[in-house]
Amino acid sequence: MTDLATATGVRAGGAPHRVRSTPSGGRARRPMSIGRIALILGLIVSIVYFFLPFWWLGVASTKSTGDLYTSPSLWFADGFAFFENIARTFAYQNGIFFTWIWNTILYSVTSAVGATVLATMGGYAFAKYRFRGRKVSFAILLGAVMIPNTVLVLPTYMIMSNLGLVNTIWAVILPGLLNPLGVYLVRIYGQDAVPDEVLESARIDGAKEFRIFTQIALPMLRPAIATVLLFSLVNTWNNFFLPLVMISDNRLYPLTVGLNNWRALATIDGSAGQDLYPLLIMGSLLAVVPLIIAFLAMQRQWQSGLALGAVK
Amino acid sequence: MTKAIAADHVGSTTAAAGSTSGPTLKRRRTQAESRGRYGWVLLAPFAATFVLFLIVPLAYALWLSLHSRSITGSQNWAGFDNYIRVFSDSSFLGGLGRVLLYGVLQAPIMLVLALVLALMLDAVTTRLSRLSRIVAFMPYAVPAVIGVLMWGFLYSPQLGPASILTALFGDAAPDLLGSNLVLYSLVNIVTWQMTGYNMIIIYAALQGLPREIYEAARIDGAGGWKLATQIKLPLVAPAVVLSTVFTIIATLQLFSEPKVLQSTRPDAVPADFTPNMYAYNQAFAYGQFNYAATISFVLGVVIIIGSYIFLYVTRRRSGLHD
Numbered sequence: 001m002t003d004l005a006t007a008t009g010v011r012a013g014g015a016p017h018r019v020r021s022t023p024s025g026g027r028a029r030r031p032m033s034i035g036r037i038a039l040i041l042g043l044i045v046s047i048v049y050f051f052l053p054f055w056w057l058g059v060a061s062t063k064s065t066g067d068l069y070t071s072p073s074l075w076f077a078d079g080f081a082f083f084e085n086i087a088r089t090f091a092y093q094n095g096i097f098f099t100w101i102w103n104t105i106l107y108s109v110t111s112a113v114g115a116t117v118l119a120t121m122g123g124y125a126f127a128k129y130r131f132r133g134r135k136v137s138f139a140i141l142l143g144a145v146m147i148p149n150t151v152l153v154l155p156t157y158m159i160m161s162n163l164g165l166v167n168t169i170w171a172v173i174l175p176g177l178l179n180p181l182g183v184y185l186v187r188i189y190g191q192d193a194v195p196d197e198v199l200e201s202a203r204i205d206g207a208k209e210f211r212i213f214t215q216i217a218l219p220m221l222r223p224a225i226a227t228v229l230l231f232s233l234v235n236t237w238n239n240f241f242l243p244l245v246m247i248s249d250n251r252l253y254p255l256t257v258g259l260n261n262w263r264a265l266a267t268i269d270g271s272a273g274q275d276l277y278p279l280l281i282m283g284s285l286l287a288v289v290p291l292i293i294a295f296l297a298m299q300r301q302w303q304s305g306l307a308l309g310a311v312k
Numbered sequence: 313m314t315k316a317i318a319a320d321h322v323g324s325t326t327a328a329a330g331s332t333s334g335p336t337l338k339r340r341r342t343q344a345e346s347r348g349r350y351g352w353v354l355l356a357p358f359a360a361t362f363v364l365f366l367i368v369p370l371a372y373a374l375w376l377s378l379h380s381r382s383i384t385g386s387q388n389w390a391g392f393d394n395y396i397r398v399f400s401d402s403s404f405l406g407g408l409g410r411v412l413l414y415g416v417l418q419a420p421i422m423l424v425l426a427l428v429l430a431l432m433l434d435a436v437t438t439r440l441s442r443l444s445r446i447v448a449f450m451p452y453a454v455p456a457v458i459g460v461l462m463w464g465f466l467y468s469p470q471l472g473p474a475s476i477l478t479a480l481f482g483d484a485a486p487d488l489l490g491s492n493l494v495l496y497s498l499v500n501i502v503t504w505q506m507t508g509y510n511m512i513i514i515y516a517a518l519q520g521l522p523r524e525i526y527e528a529a530r531i532d533g534a535g536g537w538k539l540a541t542q543i544k545l546p547l548v549a550p551a552v553v554l555s556t557v558f559t560i561i562a563t564l565q566l567f568s569e570p571k572v573l574q575s576t577r578p579d580a581v582p583a584d585f586t587p588n589m590y591a592y593n594q595a596f597a598y599g600q601f602n603y604a605a606t607i608s609f610v611l612g613v614v615i616i617i618g619s620y621i622f623l624y625v626t627r628r629r630s631g632l633h634d
Contacts, residue, residue, distance in 0.1 A: 035536055039432055043444045046429060050448045050508065053462045056472070060465065073472050122358035129351025137355070144366055146557075146619050148565045150588050151612035154595055154604050155369035155376065178365045183358060209350045238455040240568040245592070256457040263461060264575035281465070284458045291453035299446070 057288070060281045061085060068277055085282040092279055099251055100258040101286070104237060106169065107254055111176030112232035119179045119228050123186025124217055128194060138187075144180045150241055157245050171246035172254070176236045182228040189224035190217070230298060237291060255287045376605035387602075394606035403584035404607060408614070410495065411586050415563035418499045423555060425503065426510035430548075431540045433511075434518040445515070449508035456505065456568040463501045464489070464576060489573065491580040498569055506562070510555045517551035518544060553626045557619050564615045567592070587611045 056074060063071060064081040071077035089097050125131070126138055152175070160171045194217050202212045218225075240256045247253055250261065262280055266273035380390040398404050429448060433441045451459065466472035467488040478485040488497050521544065529539050567588040574581040574589070583597070584590040587607055595604035 036436070039436055040440065042428075042432055043436075043440050047440075047444045047447050050444075050451060050504065052473075053459075053466060053504070054450065056466055057462055068471055073466075073475060118358040118361060121354040125351040125354035129348055129354070131348040131351035131355075134351065137359070141362075143616075144362070146561065146616050147366065147370070148561055148612055148615050150565045150567060151373065151608045152366060152369045154591060154601070154608050155373040156365060157595075158376070158601060158605075159369060159372060174361075175365050177361045180362070180366075209347065213354070234453065240455065240457050240571075241588075241592075244571075245596070256455045259461065260457050260572055260575065263464075263572065267576045277465075277471075280461060284461050287458055288454050292450055295450065295453050296446070 054288075057281065057285050061278075061285045063278065065275050065278055068281075081278065085278045086286075089279045089282045089286070096250065096258070097283060097286075100253050100255045103169075103252060104254040104256075104287075107172050107176070107239075107243070108233055108236035110173050111236040112229055114173075114177045115179040115182060115232045116225060116229040118177060119182030119232075120186050120218075120221060120225050121213075122183040123224070124190050124194075124213060124221065126183065126187040127190035128196070128199060128217070141180050141183060145184060153241055153245055156242075160246065166246060167248050167252065169252065172239075172243050175242060176232075176239070179228065179232055182232065185228055186221060186224045190221055193224070194220045226298070230294075233294075234291070255283070259283050259287065373605040373609050376602050377609050380602050390602070394603055395610065397603065398606050398610050403590055404587055404610075407584050407587045407590050408611075411564050411566050414495055414499060414566060415560065417496070418502055418563055419556065419559045421499065422503045422507050423510060423552065423559060426507050426555065427514055427545075427552060429507070429511045430514035430518055431544060433515055434544065435536055435540065445512075447508075449512055451505045451507075452509040454505065457572050459501055459505050460569050460572040463497070463504070464573065467497060489577050489580055494570075494573065494577070494580045498566075498573075501569055502563075502566075506559075510559070513555055514548055514551050517548040521547055549626075553623070556626075557622060560618050560622060561615055564611065564618065 052074075059074060059076055060068060062080050062082040062085075063077050064079055064084070067077035067079050067081070126134065126141075156175055157166065157171075160166045165171050165174075198216060199212055202216055207215075238256065239254070240260070243254050243257050244260070247257065250258065253261070259280065262276055262283065266276040266280060269276070376387075377394050378390060378392075379387040380393065382388050429444075433445050454462070467474050469475055469478045469485060469487075474485075474488055477488075486493060488494075525543060525547075526539065529543050534543065565588055566586045570581050570585045571589055571592075574583065574585065583593040588611065591604045591607040591611070594600040594607065
């Protein structure tokens, strides 16, 4: 539970005696060594690099088409077209942008919740039950983690096409239910986090298996479940190849495919297309902000969650 | 089937079984069997989606790759014709060469950066390091399409900071999205997007290391540099291996980023720029689904072989016990 330790800046087993360059980064003032200065400089450079595109996006979202060309790219123009850009983005093509936001939420939430439920049940089964074919099934699952999902997109399209499901929401949602890595994570976490004795004593008390799962195991699995949910959500939110292939009706597009379409439009239209740039920029900003907020809000969750796969 | 129990748990089940009024051996076995069956009940929903959306499409892709569509629309057995065509197809081989070059550049740059950042964050705990941990991870939340849109503007000689280059070189300014440089520009975009994610995985592993190791190292007089390179690095190697495998899988699959650039710069990013783009194009521009499935399948096999070779070379415990 290093969370608390890092959050407070104190390390478990903190340094009793101060030595230069201790790994325990307490707040104590230490003489500035060359190494420490290099560390701080390195961190600052990395912050600038990773933040620069966000800064640019935020600044550019306040500019009109003309200002994009005439003002410095990393600083504000004299005009402030932020709200005008929002209005234009939502008004363009009869307000289709709003539909895209809704589609993205629909696809990612249903896929991610479904995938997480399936992965939790499956991972718990692998962790705590000795059923016939368990080893073989798990070996197949591990192999599947390696299979690049793009290999599956084209044949899945053809299957969906034969079922008449192409260009429906199911063509995007159903394939998103599959998350082998999630099963693996829940198993890894569950085999230690849910002690066998607890399950045994519940059985002796006469509890049914399903009740043991919902009442006892699920609360213990919470960190793993949160991690699987968060990453399923990001994966489906960011998905591009699958909806690009499956969906041809632009009223069913998710944000990624929709914005890609606008980008292509802006190119085709030449100089008139440049008028779409503020919409592209604002659309990008609006698509990114909810995820960033979700990430910041669930920080503690994903940081401890990622340790699942890494510590072993 | 041995039970997965740590040494201190040994005997818990037998103790539990003994504490009841001594059920017969036979009854206990049937109990265990029915309980085992319940494992299948829990696994069944996932197994169903696994079969429907992984096994079936994979088998179908294989079947498609071994057939070809005649003019009448019927599928005829083609043996290895499609495969022979793929391996002599300069578009496929060129694309594969391109993603390999891209991977050879992108994977080491990104993973070294992620590792260095993770070690830095582990060495100092200040407001600054907490901020950089969050900022470095933020790009992971940006969809690839939008990441490319943003960088596309940043690379633009009129709209982005790249205009500095134009000011410096005049008309001879390097075209960052031209056919010569677009691969390197893609390396930068994906590095920006994924470094933080890999950094967090390695950082989580570092945070999980027992602190006593550091104490011991300090008593032995190891400085920060020695500690990082000789003690922490070997201990988090499994996490780095994991990151590398996923990076290999991702680089060879490259699709979204160049696909978005293709609409703006078709001169620099042709339709066969990567194997996945080529497969997509064969399927949806020419209706060549058998050939597209073959390309996908061959690419998948190449990726799996590559991942396994890497895992074999860096053999380590996977952290699973049975």
